[in-house]
Amino acid sequence: MNHPNSQLAHSIGMFDSGVGGLSVLRAIRALMPEEPILYLADQENVPYGSRSLEQVRKFSVAITNFLIAQGAKLIIVACNTASAAALNHLRAIFPKMLFVGMEPAVKPAAGHTQSGLVGVLATPATFQGELYASVIERYSGDVEVLQHTCPGLVDQIEKGNLVGDQTRKILEDALGPMLDRGIDTVVLGCTHYPFVIPLIEEIVGDSVRVIDPAWAVAKQTKRLLEPIEVTNLKRKNISHRYFTSGDIKSFKSSLKKLRVWNASIEKIVWESKSQLKIESRENKPVKNQS
Ligand code: DGL
Numbered sequence: 069m070n071h072p073n074s075q076l077a078h079s080i081g082m083f084d085s086g087v088g089g090l091s092v093l094r095a096i097r098a099l100m101p102e103e104p105i106l107y108l109a110d111q112e113n114v115p116y117g118s119r120s121l122e123q124v125r126k127f128s129v130a131i132t133n134f135l136i137a138q139g140a141k142l143i144i145v146a147c148n149t150a151s152a153a154a155l156n157h158l159r160a161i162f163p164k165m166l167f168v169g170m171e172p173a174v175k176p177a178a179g180h181t182q183s184g185l186v187g188v189l190a191t192p193a194t195f196q197g198e199l200y201a202s203v204i205e206r207y208s209g210d211v212e213v214l215q216h217t218c219p220g221l222v223d224q225i226e227k228g229n230l231v232g233d234q235t236r237k238i239l240e241d242a243l244g245p246m247l248d249r250g251i252d253t254v255v256l257g258c259t260h261y262p263f264v265i266p267l268i269e270e271i272v273g274d275s276v277r278v279i280d281p282a283w284a285v286a287k288q289t290k291r292l293l294e295p296i297e298v299t300n301l302k303r304k305n306i307s308h309r310y311f312t313s314g315d316i317k318s319f320k321s322s323l324k325k326l327r328v329w330n331a332s333i334e335k336i337v338w339e340s341k342s343q344l345k346i347e348s349r350e351n352k353p354v355k356n357q358s
Pocket of ligand 1: 146
């Protein structure tokens, strides 16, 4: 394994079950535009949220091995579900690697709410994990936290359906009862959901604050990278890469629909569900549009 201080470890590695982690990538790009990024979307296995924590943990270990082999110096688990399932495990089995994970932003929500009622939207697996239980125990205090799993929302966002009737219905079903109870804060506990913030804001109105943790995660990443700046000496020659275990064309069209920055896309395949390898690369690498 490349040590994070090795010259071979030059990029920020990121992964998600699909396009959700791109909401975190946007913040990373805004804060650290000079950092090369390796972004992996495990679209063959999306959604992770309805899978067992054990299965998601296995995927996360294999993906981490793959990203380290491609030159990751730090890995952002840009998926709340994978963070819930695997973050502690990854830190234990890759002790030299730096990890940044996602956790539902209950702490800022509890600090902000005036009504004492907060809503959290996340996948079933995230709600089942110990991470969520510990966040609630540590930060919710007297605040009542209402939860909803938004069934089908990740699929709609994967399809690029950010404003259609189905997407609206899923969000109205999730948020309606929470609004009736009097929430004034909504936490986005799945990295796919920031792509539907405009629709969420339309439904909840001006008086409800919507919390997307991407910016906090980007700042934490920057802080962790500062002491290992030496690894970036050669980064001018290093390119940004996307990997998908799904279809290159549809990933490319998602980048366009989600208005996320473009780079070359590589197709990866699972070998026996425990190892990933690169199968092919997009014919024409896309020009960096930064
Ligand atoms: N974006 C993910 C999350 O943050 C995964 C959603 C899914 O694949 O179900 O939880």
